[in-house]
Amino acid sequence: MNRLILFPCFLFIINTIHAQEIPKEYLQKVLNKLEGIESASYYNVSKTWEPGDTIPLSEYRQLINEYNNPTDSTIGASYIALDLDDAKKLAFGYDGHVASHMFHDKKGIMIDDFTTRPLPFRLVGPPFSNYTKSIIRYALNTNDNISTELKEEKDYYYFKLVINEDKQVEFFGKDYKIDNPYCLDPTSSYEIWISKSNDLPYQVRREMYHNISINTCSDVEINKLSISDFKLSDYFPKDYEIRKVRENRAAPTSSLVGQKATAWTLKDEKEQDISLSDFKSKVLLVQFTGIGCGPCQLSIPFLNKLKSEFKTDDLDIVAIETWRRKAHALQNYINRHHINYKLATGTDEIVKAYQASSAPIFFILDENRIIRKMITGYSKDSTDKDIENYIKGLL
Numbered sequence: 001m002n003r004l005i006l007f008p009c010f011l012f013i014i015n016t017i018h019a020q021e022i023p024k025e026y027l028q029k030v031l032n033k034l035e036g037i038e039s040a041s042y043y044n045v046s047k048t049w050e051p052g053d054t055i056p057l058s059e060y061r062q063l064i065n066e067y068n069n070p071t072d073s074t075i076g077a078s079y080i081a082l083d084l085d086d087a088k089k090l091a092f093g094y095d096g097h098v099a100s101h102m103f104h105d106k107k108g109i110m111i112d113d114f115t116t117r118p119l120p121f122r123l124v125g126p127p128f129s130n131y132t133k134s135i136i137r138y139a140l141n142t143n144d145n146i147s148t149e150l151k152e153e154k155d156y157y158y159f160k161l162v163i164n165e166d167k168q169v170e171f172f173g174k175d176y177k178i179d180n181p182y183c184l185d186p187t188s189s190y191e192i193w194i195s196k197s198n199d200l201p202y203q204v205r206r207e208m209y210h211n212i213s214i215n216t217c218s219d220v221e222i223n224k225l226s227i228s229d230f231k232l233s234d235y236f237p238k239d240y241e242i243r244k245v246r247e248n249r250a251a252p253t254s255s256l257v258g259q260k261a262t263a264w265t266l267k268d269e270k271e272q273d274i275s276l277s278d279f280k281s282k283v284l285l286v287q288f289t290g291i292g293c294g295p296c297q298l299s300i301p302f303l304n305k306l307k308s309e310f311k312t313d314d315l316d317i318v319a320i321e322t323w324r325r326k327a328h329a330l331q332n333y334i335n336r337h338h339i340n341y342k343l344a345t346g347t348d349e350i351v352k353a354y355q356a357s358s359a360p361i362f363f364i365l366d367e368n369r370i371i372r373k374m375i376t377g378y379s380k381d382s383t384d385k386d387i388e389n390y391i392k393g394l395l
Contacts, residue, residue: 080230109241128215291333293323
């Protein structure tokens with residue numbers, strides 16, 4: 001196998017701001033190998049982190065069957081993700097037309113035909129080969145402001161791509177610049193580990209301001225499947241209910257306003273109990289939030305300001321995290337955003353009781369813990385004024 005030796009040292013690193021200066025020969029070789037993959041079957045381990053956290057927020061282990069699909073204008077691929085313990089049990093599937101999300105506990109299938117939310121791309125996470133192919137192709141051909149690094153190790157090459165544009169860059173079949181108003185740092189970083197044994201990637205790491213993810217594939221079998229034999233509906237159990245994703249623009253119901261708030265006892269970031277009855281202030285602001293939720297993060301400075309401006313006897317604040325629900329994630333979130341109010345991990349029961357199917361949602365409770373106002377979503381300044389004025393009206 002041809003080795004990448006451009007200097008008489010074992011380690012070769014290039015840093016540049018122009019794609020045309022990347023060591024094209026080897027990366028083009030890898031890209032050619034990826035473009036020769038018509039199908040692949042492999043085990044995939046996917047992990048995600050909140051920046052600053054050392055323990056994954058989520059980890060999925062799945063068997064993936066991936067097909068090259070040039071007729072798909074979205075990512076150029078179709079694939080299914082199967083349960084490791086039951087190769088016939090579908091977790092997710094995309095056939096180039098629709099995506100299917102399985103809910104085995106409820107015997108349900110949610111079908112998304114991408115007509116309810118117009119976007120310049122479909123929100124379909126690309127499978128491993130397709131994903132790494134898009135990243136390397138971009139690195140070789142873009143005129144964007146990028147820097148690259150290539151290291152040769154004993155059994156693999158390590159490739160790093162840093163994109164220094166004014167918007168984050170994500171890959172859904174090709175590169176897309178994402179307009180994220182909640183992003184404070186648009187730098188996008190991608191790392192790929194490439195095996196010397198076959199010149200194919202086996203691990204990819206993506207790091208953004210708001211999220212870090214790693215995908216690792218193993219036991220890869222190439223070009224042993226045929227897309228002509230693939231039919232997504234074959235994986236749908238006959239006794240499952242099929243529903244279509246529909247856009248719901250209506251705000252959550254306000255039927256809770258005027259009712260006494262449901263009591264709860266949850267865990268804080270130190271795994272200590274925290275209850276609604278612990279708060280003795282005249283007014284209590286309860287926020288249902290989510291780690292990774294952009295508008296939720298945007299509201300933190302306002303909530304910190306409220307907490308500092310009002311006496312605890314007058315106002316207290318608690319946020320209930322309903323997305324990740326892990327103590328270590330809460331602790332990291334508190335430290336990273338310098339949160340000065342209480343944060344607790346939510347449960348399915350509390351989400352249902354407060355009809356908090358989205359985030360953020362704010363509930364303003366009076367001293368008798370009657371829900372006096374509910375505000376859905378967050379818009380800086382306008383939401384701030386609404387909440388602050390209503391609180392002052394209750395004091």
